Amino acid sequence: MTVRTIRVPRPPHRPVGTALLHALDGSHPWGTASSSLSRYGAVHETVTILPPDTTPARRRWVSALHAAPPAALMLTLVLGCVGIGVAVPWHAAFGAPAALGAAAWLVCWREASPATRSAVQTTAWCSALVVDAEADAAVRRVRRIVHRLQRAEDGVRAGLLPASALQEEWRDAYELVGRLERLVR
Structure with a gap:
């Protein structure tokens, strides 16, 4: 009977400081997005976008x-x-x-x-109980902004897109949400 030893590569050791920095990097470099669905079908979408020149x-x-x-x-x-x-x-x-x-x-x-202070935020909500085309469009707009940012981020992480593609998408989203924010005020 022959016994072979198979070496399984270990994941790279990450010092505590590096692991903490990785945890503090957040899930998205561009900001945050939240989505909630209530018991009776009310959808609430929020996106907060940091300025594109924000350092890590x-x-x-x-x-x-x-x-x-x-x-x-x-x-x-x-x-x-x-x-x-x-x-x-x-x-x-x-x-x-x-x-x-x-x-x-x-x-x-x-x-x-x-x-x-420089971050921009937009929120939209709609209800399944009350049909409101304008509210539905606002929710779709917020989802579209988040989807485009996430798609660009995923493309950069996968190596399919250059980092400049995320920066361009981030800048466009920041300007769009900034315009929406000014319209609401």
Whole structure:
């Protein structure tokens, strides 16, 4: 009987700092999109697009800004409970981590604010109970914007499109949503 050893390549080791940066990169470089469907058929679509010249470091600050409140809350609860377990007064056990979390959020807010102030956002919703052609068209428009951005992003990640294609699509979407935003005001 012959036994062969097969070597399976390991995935590349990613240092903790690199993994954290990868997590903070967010799901899309251009911003965020959300879609919800209610129990009675109301569709709610939102897209937020960061300025096309936003640096990767600034986008990470924007992601950290969104992650900071739940992370600070969890940190406060865990450290507070541990502090109480080792006989630290409750106000110090919960107050110090809460102050630290608030300070971290303020740093994230300060660093992310140039991108978040310049970001554009549009929201559309329609209901299955009330037929409204204008609302349906608005929802389709938001979906089309998101689809075009995601298609360009996927093409760049797959190597089928140059990075300039995503930048061009991103710039077009940013300008379009900016015009829509001004129309609503």
